[in-house]
Amino acid sequence: MLSENSMSITRLAYDKITMISQDTMNLYLNEAPREFEDSIIVERIWYDAIDDHKSLMYVHLFYFKNTDKYLLRVVNQVTDKGGEYFLTPISQLNPVGKRKNK
Amino acid sequence: MKYTLLIVFLLSLNVQAQKIVSVSRILEVTSVSYNEDAKDIDFDTIPIPLKTLNPKIIFTNDQLQIIDSDTTYINLGGPSENIEDSVWIKSDWSEADLSGTLYYITYYQFKDRNYNEVVIMNAEDNLGYNYKLALLKMDIIPTASSVSSAAKKKSN
Numbered sequence: 060m061l062s063e064n065s066m067s068i069t070r071l072a073y074d075k076i077t078m079i080s081q082d083t084m085n086l087y088l089n090e091a092p093r094e095f096e097d098s099i100i101v102e103r104i105w106y107d108a109i110d111d112h113k114s115l116m117y118v119h120l121f122y123f124k125n126t127d128k129y130l131l132r133v134v135n136q137v138t139d140k141g142g143e144y145f146l147t148p149i150s151q152l153n154p155v156g157k158r159k160n161k
Numbered sequence: 162m163k164y165t166l167l168i169v170f171l172l173s174l175n176v177q178a179q180k181i182v183s184v185s186r187i188l189e190v191t192s193v194s195y196n197e198d199a200k201d202i203d204f205d206t207i208p209i210p211l212k213t214l215n216p217k218i219i220f221t222n223d224q225l226q227i228i229d230s231d232t233t234y235i236n237l238g239g240p241s242e243n244i245e246d247s248v249w250i251k252s253d254w255s256e257a258d259l260s261g262t263l264y265y266i267t268y269y270q271f272k273d274r275n276y277n278e279v280v281i282m283n284a285e286d287n288l289g290y291n292y293k294l295a296l297l298k299m300d301i302i303p304t305a306s307s308v309s310s311a312a313k314k315k316s317n
Contacts, residue, residue: 071302
């Protein structure tokens, strides 16, 4: 779970990104992303994501290794308009299938 | 106390046994039927509307789960018979079971397409569905721990 500020949160999952800020917006990630990585950044790009209204969206997720922060860029493919969200991790669940055995 | 420990042990065995093999987004569903005369499957071209925006198919080692609002569990009934050629890897389960009914399941992993297909056919009435699937990758969100463990692997 990641927070953009104290009032809004964004949940990142492998199949869905949920952005909660007064109302809730879902982005359904319909494919495995393209992946890029260098010493500073990890980038994931989903080209076939859709929102709650079935509008096709580009979703770019950047993870900055040095600061442990994220930048989420969401662009509507028809209007070419969108937004960028700077995110700070507030908790990270264990990845699915990698639960620690006690 | 002994029985409680036994139940916990058996439950933990069950959790370990059911391992997720893949998760895929359902892109499209169409009806299919087996044509006895042609000895081939007839594919309907009109898609069946999906119930949600987040439909998934999860393959575990022994079960197929179809999740779209509700969840359908199909027990695979044993290992698959695999055939590979230049176009696809085809996996067949001929003894799958959905609520006591025999089902045939065929999973096509295409080599040159960015989607796969799974055909689920009722063995009694020869009717079923074809699911067009896009493979999703779990553990894809980078985190501080995943990045550091990947860096450790590289250095080793």
